[in-house]
Amino acid sequence: MTVAFGGHRALDGVGLTAEPGRVTGLIGPNGAGKSTLFDVVSGLRRPSAGRVLLDGRDVTRLGPARRARCGLARTFQRLELFGRLSVRDNLRVAAELGPERRRADRVVAELLDRLGLAPIADAHADTLPTGVARLVEVGRALAARPTLLLLDEPAAGQDGEETERFAALLRSLAGDGVAVVLVEHDMGLVMSVCDQVHVLNLGKIISSGPPEVVRGDETVLAAYLGDA
Ligand SMILES: Nc1ncnc2c1ncn2[C@@H]1O[C@H](COP(=O)(O)OP(=O)(O)OP(=O)(O)O)[C@@H](O)[C@H]1O
Secondary structure, eight states: OBEEETTEEEESSOOOOOOTTOEEEEEOSTTSSHHHHHHHHHTSSOOSBOOOEETTEEOTTSOHHHHHHTTEEEOOSSOOOOTTSBHHHHHHHHHHHSTTGGGHHHHHHHHHHHTTOGGGTTSBGGGSOHHHHHHHHHHHHHTTOOSEEEEESTTTTOOHHHHHHHHHHHHHHHHTTOEEEEEOSOHHHHHHHOSEEEEEETTEEEEEEOHHHHHTOHHHHHHHTTOO
16 A cells, blocks of 8 residues: 655555464554554555455445444554543443444453453543553454454553563454554564564565564664664
């Protein structure tokens, strides 16, 4: 896909595949184009060129709501929770719109438990520390029972212990068959949970491969040091 803002190409012929049962990492310096790519995949932005396929179906012309019904869910770098609602109700809103709306109560209870949020189920979202609020946003995405889950910096604001629990959650989601795409600046998390990592720089993929290969790629190091 390609996205042009005037003469500037935020994405320039970028292609990647997210496989079911795999965690796919998307990393790159600030401004590389990661969030723009999520916007194109989730339908918030039309690409200037290119296509988005979901389970082989071309969804490029579908809006975000239709794509959500096809099994796509995402979180946002800037939190988009309903601040005046409780943690439970944030999850419930999504569960009641999802494919299991008839058993929304059970979906919410299961997610509160799986994400360790049960003790704070009644807290208002706008009272939560950022790291916990991000987890609620992940929970809200999961309430839609996605087959493709896009996570935009979900671990920002989490402490070490929270990040470790979060890594286990990501692996267990992949174990359930979800295709997870992770945009994240925490390299420890990316390298420990991803099966495949793509590195974006200035709108182009400059390296792809398993974490251990990408980590040793000199082009990647140079891009992060502002040299590529
Ligand atoms: N609406 C817009 N209009 C013009 N330029 C934009 C717009 N949105 C993003 N850009 C530009 O596109 C490029 C990619 O931005 P994007 O937010 O996708 O990067 P990113 O990799 O997600 O960065 P970060 O890690 O800082 O979140 C940047 O140069 C940014 O300034």
